[in-house]
Amino acid sequence: MLITQDLTKIYGSGAGEVVAVNHLTCAISDGDFVSIIGKSGCGKSTLLHLLAGLDRPTSGKIYFNDTDICSLSQDKLAKFRRREIGVIYQFYNLLPILSVEENITLPVRLDYKKPDKDKLEANKTITVIKKTDNIIPTDVERVLFLFFLIVVSVSLVSI
Numbered sequence: 332m333l334i335t336q337d338l339t340k341i342y343g344s345g346a347g348e349v350v351a352v353n354h355l356t357c358a359i360s361d362g363d364f365v366s367i368i369g370k371s372g373c374g375k376s377t378l379l380h381l382l383a384g385l386d387r388p389t390s391g392k393i394y395f396n397d398t399d400i401c402s403l404s405q406d407k408l409a410k411f412r413r414r415e416i417g418v419i420y421q422f423y424n425l426l427p428i429l430s431v432e433e434n435i436t437l438p439v440r441l442d443y444k445k446p447d448k449d450k451l452e453a454n455k456t457i458t459v460i461k462k463t464d465n466i467i468p469t470d471v472e473r474v475l476f477l478f479f480l481i482v483v484s485v486s487l488v489s490i
Contacts, residue, residue, distance in 0.1 A: 333359040333382065338391035340377050351377040352388070383416050384408050413438040 351374040380386040436446035
């Protein structure tokens with residue numbers, strides 16, 4: 332469950348002040364599919380950054396499964412993002428020096444856990460991609476979605 336209460340994000344001040352998110356209150360239940368649409372510059376990316384814990388609101392609260400992510404320290408917020416939120420950026424941000432499997436399992440390994448090899452091997456798509464061991468542009472989206480489907484059970488945010 333994701334809940335926002337009076338969520339606001341303001342950039343700048345005075346005459347240059349821009350209200351990117353303006354007192355948003357909403358609730359999104361587990362299993363809901365949500366699309367955020369609007370014209371360029373209306374605050375869509377800002378809202379997604381806030382919901383994913385990548386940015387802090389000016390005011391308001393964000394609760395993810397009863398956790399107030401706005402009150403988490405930077406370390407706890409980083410762990411929260413690794414364990415609970417999957418972020419797919421517009422430009423992907425994969426590490427080209429890592430193999431496909433290493434990119435998929437990186438957040439799990441950062442938590443000092445071992446990736447579930449059975450899940451990795453059970454997926455035929457990753458087996459095909461792993462043959463070259465290098466990431467090519469056409470594989471990038473598949474690699475990211477495989478991470479979210481295979482390695483961890485997370486909420487997915489596309490930015």
